[in-house]
Amino acid sequence: MVNAFRAGTIVAVMAATIGWFMVLRRQTFAGHTLSVVGFPGASGATLLGISAGLGYFVFCVGAALVIAALPRAGQHRQSEESALTGTLQAFLLACGYLFVALYKGFLNGVNALLFGSFLGITNSQVTLLFVVAIAALAGLAVIGRPLLFASIDPHFAAARRVPVRLLSVLFLILLGAATAEAAQITGALLVFALLVLPAATAQAITARPAASLPLAVAIALVVTWLGLLTAYYSPYPVGFYVSTFAFGTYCLVRFGRQLLDLTDCRPGGLLEEAG
Amino acid sequence: MTDERPAVIELSDAAVRVGGRTLWGGVDLTVRHGEFAAVLGPNGAGKSTLLKVLLGLLPSATGRVRVLDAAPGHAGRRVGYLPQRRSFDPGLRIRGTDIVRLGLDGHRWGLPLPGRGGRNAAAGTRVAELIELVGASAYANRPIGQCSGGEQQRLLIAQALVQRPELLLLDEPLDSLDLPNQSAIATLIGRICREQEVAVMMVAHDVNPILHHLDRVIYLAGGKAVSGPPGDVITSDTLSVLYGTRVDVLRASDGRMVVVGDPAAPAVHADASERGGMHHSAA
Numbered sequence: 001m002v003n004a005f006r007a008g009t010i011v012a013v014m015a016a017t018i019g020w021f022m023v024l025r026r027q028t029f030a031g032h033t034l035s036v037v038g039f040p041g042a043s044g045a046t047l048l049g050i051s052a053g054l055g056y057f058v059f060c061v062g063a064a065l066v067i068a069a070l071p072r073a074g075q076h077r078q079s080e081e082s083a084l085t086g087t088l089q090a091f092l093l094a095c096g097y098l099f100v101a102l103y104k105g106f107l108n109g110v111n112a113l114l115f116g117s118f119l120g121i122t123n124s125q126v127t128l129l130f131v132v133a134i135a136a137l138a139g140l141a142v143i144g145r146p147l148l149f150a151s152i153d154p155h156f157a158a159a160r161r162v163p164v165r166l167l168s169v170l171f172l173i174l175l176g177a178a179t180a181e182a183a184q185i186t187g188a189l190l191v192f193a194l195l196v197l198p199a200a201t202a203q204a205i206t207a208r209p210a211a212s213l214p215l216a217v218a219i220a221l222v223v224t225w226l227g228l229l230t231a232y233y234s235p236y237p238v239g240f241y242v243s244t245f246a247f248g249t250y251c252l253v254r255f256g257r258q259l260l261d262l263t264d265c266r267p268g269g270l271l272e273e274a275g
Numbered sequence: 276m277t278d279e280r281p282a283v284i285e286l287s288d289a290a291v292r293v294g295g296r297t298l299w300g301g302v303d304l305t306v307r308h309g310e311f312a313a314v315l316g317p318n319g320a321g322k323s324t325l326l327k328v329l330l331g332l333l334p335s336a337t338g339r340v341r342v343l344d345a346a347p348g349h350a351g352r353r354v355g356y357l358p359q360r361r362s363f364d365p366g367l368r369i370r371g372t373d374i375v376r377l378g379l380d381g382h383r384w385g386l387p388l389p390g391r392g393g394r395n396a397a398a399g400t401r402v403a404e405l406i407e408l409v410g411a412s413a414y415a416n417r418p419i420g421q422c423s424g425g426e427q428q429r430l431l432i433a434q435a436l437v438q439r440p441e442l443l444l445l446d447e448p449l450d451s452l453d454l455p456n457q458s459a460i461a462t463l464i465g466r467i468c469r470e471q472e473v474a475v476m477m478v479a480h481d482v483n484p485i486l487h488h489l490d491r492v493i494y495l496a497g498g499k500a501v502s503g504p505p506g507d508v509i510t511s512d513t514l515s516v517l518y519g520t521r522v523d524v525l526r527a528s529d530g531r532m533v534v535v536g537d538p539a540a541p542a543v544h545a546d547a548s549e550r551g552g553m554h555h556s557a558a
């Protein structure tokens with residue numbers, strides 16, 4: 001349980017930070033694909049008798065490189081990219097099913113891979129999570145500002161000699177690593193609970209980057225800790241609780257914002273003015 | 276207006292090739308310090324491409340191009356740019372202030388969170404100054420996605436100006452604005468050009484809202500360019516030859532010129548396909 005809290009804390013910080021950029025960049029579909037890809041990665045690794053954590057990293061980062069390498073010429077870039085990404089996702093998911101079928105008597109493990117588990121997290125797993133998270137966050141600390149610039153204003157950024165294409169590749173790799181980490185707590189299917197929901201919630205609360213980024217991390221930490229604690233005293237998977245708490249927070253914030261916008265006629269509401 | 280002022284843009288016999296065809300060629304053109312120049316022409320004529328050549332994002336196939344006495348792309352922050360764009364996603368939760376700030380230091384490595392210290396305070400002051408200059412103070416702290424098209428355009432002009440450029444390249448900043456907003460933004464740009472002594476090269480679809488601010492017009496059509504003072508270039512004869520259709524230039528009672536005869540008509544096809552493409556990519 002101590003290791004579960006350690007792992008959860010590391011994962012929450014990393015997933016919320018990288019998810020914050022993902023939500024701004026409108027790359028949630030790529031994030032979704034990477035998370036689904038974690039499933040064949042982990043089940044394949046289990047089939048080969050190596051650690052599932054390694055399988056997550058290899059497949060998620062590998063798929064990130066494939067998405068980054070997809071051709072993106074012409075005006076239909078976005079839709080073409082989505083179609084190719086979706087194709088990749090379907091194929092790899094099918095591979096995951098095959099691996100599960102090949103590995104007989106695996107049923108309990110599948111549940112953990114899809115919906116998360118906090119049982120049996122070893123010291124060495126925590127160390128791996130920690131090292132990857134530190135490397136990814138350090139990388140993000142270096143590229144953060146130009147990445148934000150390139151996400152919001154790619155043409156002007158390119159004119160200012162910001163390496164827009166390189167940044168997008170680097171970001172996809174970071175996203176792959178973040179997805180692989182989050183999948184080990186919430187399971188492959190519920191990665192969005194930590195990747196999207198805290199970031200989306202924080203951005204709904206405030207439009208100030210300096211406030212919404214730390215806020216996203218705080219929300220992710222709270223829902224992860226609460227999720228782990230509740231799952232410890234109940235028979236249901238931890239991914240369910242983390243997702244439910246994150247979703248509940250998001251709904252409350254959206255509802256509160258609607259109320260604020262109704263009472264205060266200016267679009268944007270009160271909170272943006274306070275900065 | 277004298278021609279003694281130094282040139283900020285100089286093209287001699289420039290040509291550009293994209294996708295294996297020459298878009299325009301044999302272009303000679305000079306824009307001088309503090310001038311307000313408009314680039315006009317039908318859709319697909321290569322107006323945006325001209326700006327990309329000046330930014331050094333595309334090479335000129337022939338001749339010579341100089342921007343602020345340097346090769347294109349080497350004048351750095353001395354050139355401000357407002358790309359042709361569709362408006363920001365309504366769901367984008369970043370304030371206008373942050374967008375302007377990115378124009379100041381977005382290219383620098385590091386975290387997007389503003390730090391502390393003198394440099395940061397100076398940056399904040401500069402951003403506030405620009406927001407004041409373009410008249411965007413009332414909505415600069417709102418998420419940019421919730422600002423109207425005209426408000427977004429003002430903030431983007433502030434972003435392009437925040438590094439004190441000597442040359443401002445604006446790609447269709449009046450696009451998709453209603454008439455009062457078109458005229459307000461045109462007046463703002465004219466005022467900035469005079470007061471801040473910034474040379475402005477602005478791509479426009481319709482010359483009428485900006486005509487009385489202009490020192491120079493550049494018409495791009497049919498693979499060629501014609502440039503000169505508005506009075507010389509905006510004549511029925513020149514425009515009719517360029518567009519290959521009858522174009523009339525009328526003088527209103529207050530002395531203002533008005534271009535009629537739908538000069539964009541030859542581009543209707545290109546226009547339709549471009550919009551179709553945009554629609555598609557947004558889907």
Ligand SMILES: Nc1ncnc2c1ncn2[C@@H]1O[C@H](COP(=O)(O)OP(=O)(O)O)[C@@H](O)[C@H]1O
Pocket residue numbers: 293294298316317318319320321322323324325
């Ligand atoms: N990188 C490119 N590769 C191929 N064709 C291009 C490229 N960039 C622009 N074009 C083509 O060049 C033409 C002119 O484009 P553009 O400069 O955007 O025109 P305008 O801004 O005058 O409407 C268009 O037909 C466009 O499709």
Ligand SMILES: [Mg+2]
Pocket residue numbers: 322323324359446
């Ligand atoms: Mg254009």
